[in-house]
Amino acid sequence: MSGLTVDNLRVEYPGSPPVVAVDGASLTVAPGETVALLGPSGCGKSSLLGAIVGIVEPAAGSVAWDGEDLTHVPVHRRGFGLVFQDGQLFPHRSVARNVAFGLEMAGVARDERRARVEELLEVVGLAGYGERAITDLSGGQRQRVALARSLAPRPRLLALDEPLSSLDADLRARLAVEVRDILAADGTAAIVVTHDPREAEVMASRVLRMSAGALQ
Template identity: 90%
Template sequence: MSGLRVEGLRVEYPGRPPVLAVDNASLTVAPGEIVALLGPSGCGKSSLLGAIVGIVEPAAGTVRWDGEDVTESPVHRRGFGLVFQDGQLFPHRTVARNIAFGLEMSGMARDARRERVEELLEVVGLTGYGERAVTELSGGQRQRVALARSLAPRPRLLALDEPLSSLDADLRARRAVEVREILAAAGTAAIMVTHDAREAEVMASRVLRMSAGVLQ
């Protein structure tokens, strides 16, 4: 199968006995599909997401993309992007330089970087904002910059960990639609973590529920 295939993933944290966070999780995400992991705080959904992208080491199981086993691959070699809850933008960089960060690290030529940044500013609805300081932006605008930065290297999968949790209820509803449309426009497969059932239904094409470390 093309896309992401996770089989029998198990995550444990040190303790006596070890703390089981994810128990035998299996799932798939097809290219271009948006899948939500829905569940209450502490159910293991962020641990599962972390194991998929490579920031958490699984105790067992496999992570594959297009049939290739990437379970032991370091984060930067998986071709996956990650958007954290708070966006984690660089306050000393402009909007454009935040978006271009990963492209700079990869050694992309300046003209190509500029073209890619302009393309993404249009995708996220921030054309003309490139030279602004990120500290001048609203919370929703900063989240769109974080999305654009994660999409800049053209990841084959984008992982979003509670991407809208810092926003109030009214903004969350509007931003959920925006994020879904941005991902659809980019054609990027995505897997997102949320505890908000409405947000999951709006943003995702498929919702997987999780409880006590187990995918339902």
């Protein structure tokens, strides 16, 4: 199977007995496809996402890409990107240098970095904003910068954990469409975690519902 394959994944947290956050989850995401994980707070969506990208160690099951087992591969070697709900941008860096961060860490040449940053700022609707300070941006603009930064190293899968939840309702509705279009334009596979059914329907081509640690 090409793309992401998650098989019978289980996530537990320490306790007596252990707390089961994800119980036997299996899913696939094809290259270029966006899948939403929909469910209420505390149902295990973020734990499942964390296990997929590698920031949470699963108790059982497997994560693979194009048939290659990544279950115990370090997060920085999986080729996956992650966008959090607050963006987690670097306030001391300009917009362009935020977007370029992953490329700098990968040792990409300066001219190539500059071209990729300009390309992505155009894609996310922020052309000409490269020298702006992060503190000068609106909440929606910051999330677009976070998205561009995550896309810059060309991840094969992008994980978005409640990426719009900190924004007001009108802005969330607009950005849901924008993020969907940006991912489609870049051809990046994605998993979006959300508790908003409308957001899930707008952003994803397929919606998986989750409850009490299990996919329905």
